[in-house]
Amino acid sequence: MHLSGREEVQAVTESLAVALELTAEINRVTPASDDLPEDLAFMWDLMKRIVPFAAGWIGTLDEDQRRYTTVTSVGHDRDSLAYMESEELTELRKTGGLLQRRRPMRLRDAPPHTAELPCWSGHWWPAGFREGLAVPLVTQDGRHLGVLALHTDTATQPTAEARDVIGAIAPAITTVLDPMTLLVGLAQLVHGATAAAVVDRRGTVTPLPGMATDPLLTRCPDVVPTAVDSLTDRVRHTSFLCPVRADDGREGYVQVTGLACPPSTSENLVGLVLISPPGDLCALTHRELVVLGLVIEGRANRDIAARLFITARTAAAHLEHIRAKLRAPTRTAAAVLATRRGLYIPYRLIDGGTDGREVTIRAGW
Structure with a gap:
């Protein structure tokens, strides 16, 4: 059906209004929710407008970029869903350049040979679909997170305007699906x-979007494992x-904090x-x-003395000074207080072949 210019403008205006409503509702969804299929199910009715x-x-x-996992769907039977998640279709998406795209693409927007792809000739056309829209869900830092796909039973839909409107909604969907979104909020704590x-x-280390990187996290082999190895279901x-040396040669410290990722992220x-x-x-x-640090690791005075090449009496004297400064009645209380405040240097960050003063920072500090 051909629309007049005025009707086309009205249709686009209505679509934009729905898109604003849909985006606002998506923004209310908790990122990386435990029940995203139910949380996002409301989208389909609005998107159909x-x-x-x-x-x-x-x-x-x-x-591994081998296959996709369904988050939410509507209108697909079991066989179609299985195909959407298959390695075969994932490979076709790769060869078609979908993982490198940021803009949505209809079937008619693709190169001519795309219409002859097995996904259409073998699956979507026999299923009654005549046109499709693939919307890459790409994070702001360029990570391909997933795909929003719509199939229509008419070749006249979606229009170019509708394609672009759906594309404008995609960033809001991506934010909800991105496990990093929840971690960014966690980092702010x-x-x-x-x-x-x-x-x-x-053990792969990936920068957190929106935060700076630091050589201690990317090039020093001991800092990150020290921070995450002790994290468990109970220890979060x-x-x-961690000792560091500034560019001007002055020695100092930074605080390193490890936080367990919530199960809902990934x-x-x-x-x-x-x-x-610090x-x-x-x-x-x-x-x-x-x-x-050695006390927290359960070392007795003799072991501390041997590791630091000092006498047991000197180790005991250090402990007395530590207790006084922390106002702790016992060595156990001092260890607990230090653990809570992060006031210690893990021994794995210390070069055991020295007197304990030099710190091995292999990143070249």
């Missing part, structure tokens, strides 16, 4: 954090000091590691901070 589609689907790409990175189960937080993500200023060190010396 922009594109009268017969079937809709949103899926996220797995870490660490006062004064200047850098952050996310660690997955393989760890904090400690099964693949383990922890969030942040760098922040705060109040309670007048503890470098040696006392090292001794505190």
Whole structure:
């Protein structure tokens, strides 16, 4: 049906109004929610007012980029959903350049040979679909997170205007699906954090979007493992000091904080590691901070003395000074207080071949 110019303008205006309503509703959804299919199900009815589609689907790409997992769908039967998640279709999306795109694409927008792809000749045309819209869900820092796909039973839909309107909604959907969104909020809980990175189960360190990177997180081999190795289902937080040397040669410290990733973010993500200023060190010396770390690790005075090449009496004297500065009645109380405040240096950050004063910062500090 041909629309007059006035009718076309009115249709576009109505679509934009629906898009604003839809975006506002999407923004109310909790990022990385435990029940995203139900939380996002409301979208389909509103989206049909922009594109009268017969079937809709949103899926996220797995870490190996081999297949997509359905987040929410409507109008697809079991066989269609299985195909949407198949490695075959994922490979076609790759070869078609979808993972490199940011803009939505209809079937008619694609090169001529695309219409002959097996996904259309073997699946979508026999299923009664005549046109489709693929919308890449790409984060602001360029990560391909997933795809929004709409299939229509008429070749006249979606229009170019509707395609672009759906594309404008995509960033809001991406934000809800992105596990990093929740982690960005989590990072804001660490006062004064200047850098952050996310660690997955393989030990891969990825910068947190919107935060600076730091050589301690990307090039020093011991800092990140120290921060995440102790995180468990019960231990969700760890904090400690790491010695650094400034460009002018002065020695100092930064606070390293490890936070366990909430289960709702991703099964693949383990922890969030942040760098922040050290705060109040309670007048503890470098040696006392090292001794505190060994006490926290359960070392007796003799073991501390042997590791630091000092006498047991000297180790005991250090502990007395530490207790006084922390106002702790016992060494156990001192260890608990230091653990809570992150006032210690883990021994794995110390070069065991020295007297405990030098810190091995392999990133070249």
